[in-house]
Amino acid sequence: MASASRPITDVIFDFxxxxxxxxxxxxxxxRYPAELVDRICADDDPCGFFDYEDRMDHGELLEQVLPDVRREQGEEIADIFADYIARYDDALPRMIPGMEELLSDLRQAGYGVWGLTNWSCETFHxxxxxxxxxxxxxxGTVVSGVEKKFKPNADFYELALRRFRLKPDSCVFFDDTAKNVTGARQVGIHAFRFVDAQQARRNLESMGVRL
Structure with missing residues (x-):
């Protein structure tokens, strides 16, 4: 990606x-048998965990989703899904290495630092x-489950820009999902697919950001 024509003032991060x-x-x-955990976490999502959580990220509440889990997957999986949501802090073992330092360096250098995430209103806290x-x-952070708008749809990025009072071509956005990077670019935001903190620093440097 070529360097920005307008100086970068703000950096927006997925969570x-x-x-x-x-x-x-x-x-x-x-907490559960290893073979059951492997099945729940398989890439093809046979137990629907990722799909049900995605529905919550889009604005549905657990009480709205859970009856479908019971009907489609049975009581055991429904109970495990409810337990997973109740203990959501266990699913967040750490910050990504180097990211606390990167966000801190950006703030110290005078850049705005923002969050834009697809996340349930019930677990984001x-x-x-x-x-x-x-x-x-x-x-500041904009959360899909609160707004009932979500990446990669243009209206979600546009909402964040309005709320944060940002110009799209003065911003850089990082997301680990390709379609969300594409969505940001389509509304005029400079965007990169996140690999790690060091690559993000190199991406920012290519846009004229100096830390």
Whole structure:
């Protein structure tokens, strides 16, 4: 990506897989049989965990989703899913290495630092409770489950830009999912697929950001 024509003033970050390490498996291992955990966490999502959580990220509440889990997957999986949501802090074992330092360096250098995440309104608070430094590191966050808008749809990015009072071509956005990077670019935001903190620093440097 070429350097920005307008100077970069603000950097926007996705949460899970970028700022925070989200691991469904971490909330299940040691509590349920290993073979059951492997099945729940398989890439093809045979127990629907990722789909049900995605519905919550889109704005549905657990009480709306859980009857479908019971009907489609049975009582055992429904109970495990409810337990997983209740212990969501266990699914967030750490911040992604190097990201606390990167966010801090951006703030110290005078850049705005923001969050834009697809996350349930019922579990998002867990991130700030477990990692209270996020309150200091972020100037604000827009959450899909609260707004009932979500990436990669243009209206979600546009909502964030309005709320944060940002110009799209003055911003850089990082997300670990390709379609969300594409969605940001389609509304004029400079965007990169997140790999790790060091690559993000190199991406920012290519846009003229100096830390």
């Amino acid at each position: 899970c897989g970028v700022v925070l390490d989200w691991q469904c498996r971490a909330a299940l291992e040691g 867990v991130a700030f409770e477990k990692f209270p430094q996020l309150e200091r590191l972020l100037d």
